[in-house]
Amino acid sequence: MATNAEASEKIEAIFESSVKTEATAEITGLKVETYSATDGMIYAFAFANKYELIGYYNASITMNMQQLESILSTAKQFEDNSEKPKAKKQYEEAIPLLVKVEQAQDMLIAIDPNANIQRDKSAKYRNEIIQALARLEQGIYVFLKCKEIVDGQEIVYIADKLPGMLTSNDCGCNFTEQEEQADYVITINSNIARCNDAGGGTVFCWADATVSIYNAKTKKTLKPQINEAKGGWTNNNYKKAREEAFDELVKRIAEKVVPMIKN
Secondary structure, eight states: OOOHHHHHHHHHHHHHHHHHHHTTOOOTTOEEEEEEOTTSOEEEEEEOOHHHHHHHHHHHHHHHHHHHHHHHHHHHHHHHTTOHHHHHHHHHHHHHHHHHHHHHHHHHHHHOTTOOOOHHHHHHHHHHHHHHHHHHHTSEEEEEEEEEEETTEEEOSHHHHHHHHHHHTTOOEEEOSOGGGOSEEEEEEEEEEEEEEEETTEEEEEEEEEEEEEETTTTEEEOOOOOOEEEEESTTOHHHHHHHHHHHHHHHHHHHHHHHHHO
16 A cells, blocks of 8 residues: 555656657647848747747637546546546546646747636646645555356356445455455355245255455465355345345455454
């Protein structure tokens, strides 16, 4: 997990890199005329139409600001959905657009000191990006590897339920689809061990799981013991009984996993 200082240093490096990339901006509409003087020297004069420049930079600010706002909106949606790596990628993609806006603002104010350049808005977005990236840098990233077997068939149930359960148990974690980005890799192999008919239409099923938690920083693996989970249902509904067993199993996994990834 990154410290505040490390996160701040990394973010400033991203901004600095973007500024250097955009620093070679050309002045639009620039015209150059040359002439030879009697002293044998060749002189050149560069000039541009003021109003063409004002129009160009106003349009540049508007276009890049709209793209910036769209990307920030997408980033916030990803972050709200706990898709932190995707959110981080969007925030980083917003930086070059913000740099273009700020540089166009600088050019415009140099041409027209009374220009409305939306400094407050761009400053607000800069602050939002910095805070978001710092927040995301400090999160715990988790990658889930689940294999669930029912009647010899692989299903997806725990993989869908566990992220929400971990979050509701205050794990302070974010979920990534890239294993190499993860601070912890949680591997779960689960199955329905057995089902019994209790009579009268009531059925019970038991779910079992082996769990390992790999810490990418320490290179160590922990293997919490997960007790078998039971689920029951009426009307001979084995499907619902299995789901009940898996629901209970998810709770037990979350109870064991959360303390291990928070410490």
